[in-house]
Amino acid sequence: MLRDITIGQYYPADSKIHSLDPRVKLLATLVYIISLFMVDDVFSLLFISVALAAVIVTSKVPFTYIMRGLHSIIILLIFAAAFNIFLTPGIPIFTIWKLNVTKEGIKSAAVMMIRMIYLIAGTSLMTLTTTPNALTDGLEKSLSPLNKINVPVHEIAMMMSIALRFIPILIEETDKIMKAQMARGADFESGSIIKKAKNMVPLLVPLFVSAFRRANDLAMAMEARCYHGGEGRTKMKPLKYQKGDAVAYVLLAAYLAGVIIIKIVTNSIL
Amino acid sequence: MPIILDHVTYKYSTGTAYEKTALSDVCLTIPDGQFIGIIGHTGSGKSTLVQHLNGLLKATEGTIYYNGKDIYDKTFDMKDLRTQVGMVFQYPEHQLFETTVFEDVSFGPKNQGLPKKDVDLRAYEALSSVGIPQEVCDSSPFELSGGQKRRVAIAGVLAMKPAVLILDEPTAGLDPKGRDEILDLIQETHRRSGNTVILVSHSMEDVASYVDRIIVMDGGKVKYDDTPKEVFKSYKELEEIGLAAPQVTYLMKELKEAGWPVKSSVTTVSEARDEIIKALKK
Numbered sequence: 001m002l003r004d005i006t007i008g009q010y011y012p013a014d015s016k017i018h019s020l021d022p023r024v025k026l027l028a029t030l031v032y033i034i035s036l037f038m039v040d041d042v043f044s045l046l047f048i049s050v051a052l053a054a055v056i057v058t059s060k061v062p063f064t065y066i067m068r069g070l071h072s073i074i075i076l077l078i079f080a081a082a083f084n085i086f087l088t089p090g091i092p093i094f095t096i097w098k099l100n101v102t103k104e105g106i107k108s109a110a111v112m113m114i115r116m117i118y119l120i121a122g123t124s125l126m127t128l129t130t131t132p133n134a135l136t137d138g139l140e141k142s143l144s145p146l147n148k149i150n151v152p153v154h155e156i157a158m159m160m161s162i163a164l165r166f167i168p169i170l171i172e173e174t175d176k177i178m179k180a181q182m183a184r185g186a187d188f189e190s191g192s193i194i195k196k197a198k199n200m201v202p203l204l205v206p207l208f209v210s211a212f213r214r215a216n217d218l219a220m221a222m223e224a225r226c227y228h229g230g231e232g233r234t235k236m237k238p239l240k241y242q243k244g245d246a247v248a249y250v251l252l253a254a255y256l257a258g259v260i261i262i263k264i265v266t267n268s269i270l
Numbered sequence: 271m272p273i274i275l276d277h278v279t280y281k282y283s284t285g286t287a288y289e290k291t292a293l294s295d296v297c298l299t300i301p302d303g304q305f306i307g308i309i310g311h312t313g314s315g316k317s318t319l320v321q322h323l324n325g326l327l328k329a330t331e332g333t334i335y336y337n338g339k340d341i342y343d344k345t346f347d348m349k350d351l352r353t354q355v356g357m358v359f360q361y362p363e364h365q366l367f368e369t370t371v372f373e374d375v376s377f378g379p380k381n382q383g384l385p386k387k388d389v390d391l392r393a394y395e396a397l398s399s400v401g402i403p404q405e406v407c408d409s410s411p412f413e414l415s416g417g418q419k420r421r422v423a424i425a426g427v428l429a430m431k432p433a434v435l436i437l438d439e440p441t442a443g444l445d446p447k448g449r450d451e452i453l454d455l456i457q458e459t460h461r462r463s464g465n466t467v468i469l470v471s472h473s474m475e476d477v478a479s480y481v482d483r484i485i486v487m488d489g490g491k492v493k494y495d496d497t498p499k500e501v502f503k504s505y506k507e508l509e510e511i512g513l514a515a516p517q518v519t520y521l522m523k524e525l526k527e528a529g530w531p532v533k534s535s536v537t538t539v540s541e542a543r544d545e546i547i548k549a550l551k552k
Contacts, residue, residue: 176359176364177364177365179321179326179359180357180359180362180364180365181365181377182326182352183324183326183352183356183357183359183427184352184365184377184378184381184426184427184430185349185352185353185377185378185380185381185382185430186377186381187349187381201367202365202367202377205367206364206365206366206367209364209412210364
């Protein structure tokens, strides 16, 4: 039942996007997010849509998979759209009760919804095509200059990868404990909120105990293998740029240039 | 209360990239009062199979009848089924949560809606049947030793007095003494109350010396379903699917090949002892 959670889930496939260096994908996602918030006109959004569609197609990740991430923000989307439509001042088109629906409102609601949907689609595309390990490796490498100002980059990356690694383990553990308690007649579904919270005790206590036990075991295992932080530590698979990564960087630069040019051109026309 | 599995198929993560068939087309009849062993290699579907028996997993295809009623029927009382079919999971000590041992064992009967007096009685009875001394009852379950924790967790299920008791690898991670104690305790309850017991294991020795019937799972299918003697006759096929017959069976086979007049279909140590004594007297 809990297996269906898709936070940071990796979709295995053999595609050009999957084989890119994680640093490229991290930078590309950052550029993409910035570009989303730079633009608000039709042409730019069209350009971004084409670019996004091209990346989705090359990634070979099914479209439904990418859109799954939207389920969680549907309510947020509806609320934000409603506030934008009704509360933006401007030229009123029609009035419902005391609320004016303005042209500006509709436009800003549409732009905002497209932004949010694209934001989720783009970022899920990154986590779907990059294994959590590659992602933290990329992050560690990209942030390594911060080491000079005493930011413990390696430790942060290690914590992140352990945390990510533990998500599926803890989900499985929750599933197991839930089943075990349900077999003893526990009820996690019915009752008032207070009753439901109370019924969670048989689940949460063993879950915490097991999380601590696992953390302890992991710390022991790491120490037994002489782990002592990032200093002087080498990688089994060091990140190396391939030909495809250079191509991706060029394409990314072209994308950014495209967005900026369209922005300037549309601004001067309108 | 007989359980009938009718062409049960189960798939994990249906509709995703990780879809995996864990059970395929399993048909079984589990009559009252049997002591059944389910053996199989890791990933053969044995744990998945037993989780269907009390409705924790819902079959993708096929259905299960408990006492003649379809358990997937909308009007079927799943909570009632779970109190009738008790399940002890792997490493059951990981499910302990209450402040005292006694409270933890009472959790099951309390959920059954029994009056307080009956709950207490059942908890005491279950704890004494698993050999937990009374002075431990008021201490925290987290203070106990590994073997004691396991026995407390089993008592938690026994206290519900299930008509069918399922144990998923109850001896995993225990020392030989702890293992024998747990298995003897299960057999003792089985003899006393005449309940059905289903023991999932991958230790052939455990299974051979306690059960009346063995179900061998392989790749989500039922490969053999017979008495231990019959199943272990095909030890060569068992080896192919990563299992084996008990050590004594091999010993007796070699003795026979060396010319000793012994039966080779022996599956337990005590039987082997009798056979060898008999052969020596001849």
